[in-house]
Amino acid sequence: MFFRWDWLRPQLAAPIVPALGPVHPDALAVGIFEDALRAADTGEFLPYDKDRRWGGEKDEKILREDVVHQPEHTLIPTLTRRGHGTVKVFAYGPNDSVVEEAAELAAKLAAAHDVATARVVRPLGPGTTHPRGTRIHLKDFTTGPCPDPGGPVRPVADWPVTVQNTFAPFAQAMAGDGLAFLHTRMQAGQCGPVLAAAVEDRTVGAIGPLEVLPDAVGRPHLMPQYFAVLPEARGRGLGRILWRAAMHWGQSHGAAYQLLQTELDGPSDRLCQAEGLTSLGFTHTASV
Structure with missing residues (x-):
């Protein structure tokens, strides 16, 4: 076993695992970190990796030989070749000095692997006074x-063709929120259903794909979704209706929970807080 749980567990301010993302606190164990290391050697998706639904090969991998694991702190670097490439160093530890060491390691590894971007990812606890990220x-x-919240929301395929034909321009307009990527997957038939909100025969919001898969301990969970509403359609409650419709779908299809990540103080963050979701902490990512 590579990691000592008695060292690592006290350092985990938020349930974030490198190359996997957030996990349920009940699934947070040394085994999930060991699994992530083994996946770096094989290049394969773990059965519970949220990215495996997109197919292909796992892009982000832990740089196993460069992990720093000590009683006071742990640094776990990952590498992705997507775009111009990125090195991230996940900095686990209570002291701010861990960020400085992580930044030095990220810069060194970015140069060694000839990638353009170096970043430090710092998990922060739910009680953080001035959180960021x-x-x-x-x-x-x-x-x-x-x-079911009702309202003008239904699966894209259930809308009349006139509405379906407006999804592509909507997705392109909201490309920054991942909707253009989602649309390509929809066209290829590589994802679950997507819910769309329409007003006057025009798509103005969407959330999806909707899929339930088992986590690391076998509990079914609703996978993360892309979620966006056109700026000119906001303020009408459509985002709340879309989100509640997705939650209704997840519960109806046997999900025990969902984990969501939202930009601090953004519209989705405010929605989740208003809906009474539990905050598990924060992640702050900074470029080096």
Whole structure:
């Protein structure tokens, strides 16, 4: 076993695993970190990796030989060749000095692997006084019903063709929120259903894909979705209706929970807080 859990566990301010992302606190164990290391050797997706639904090969991999694992802190670097390439160093530890050491390691590894970007990822606890970056939310489907909110929301394929034909320009307009990527997957038939909101026969919002898969301990969870509403259509409650419709779908299809990441103080973050989701902490990513 590579990691000592008695060293690593006290350093985990938020349940983030390199190359995997947020995990449920009940699934946070030394085994999931060991699995991520083994995946770096094989190049294959882990069975519970959220990215395996897109097919292909796992792009982000842990740089196993460069991991720093000590009683006071742990640094876990990852490498992706996507675009011009990125090295991230996940900095686990209570002291701010861990960020400086992580930044030095990220810069060194970016140069060694000839990639353009070096970053430090710092998990922060839910009680952080002045958090930055993204918040990790937990939606627990076992605590109460998620009723169908109704409204002008239905799967894209269930809308009339006139509305379906407006999805492509909507997706392109919201490319920055991942909707253009999602649309390519929809066209290739490589993802679950996507819910769309339409007003006057025009797509103005969407959330998806909707898929339930088992996590590292076998609990079914609703996978993360892309979620966006056109700026000119905001303020009408459509985002809340879309989100609630997705939660209704997830609960109806047996999901026990969902983990969401939102930009701090952004519209989705405010929505999740208003809906009573549990905050599990934050992640702050900084370029070196």
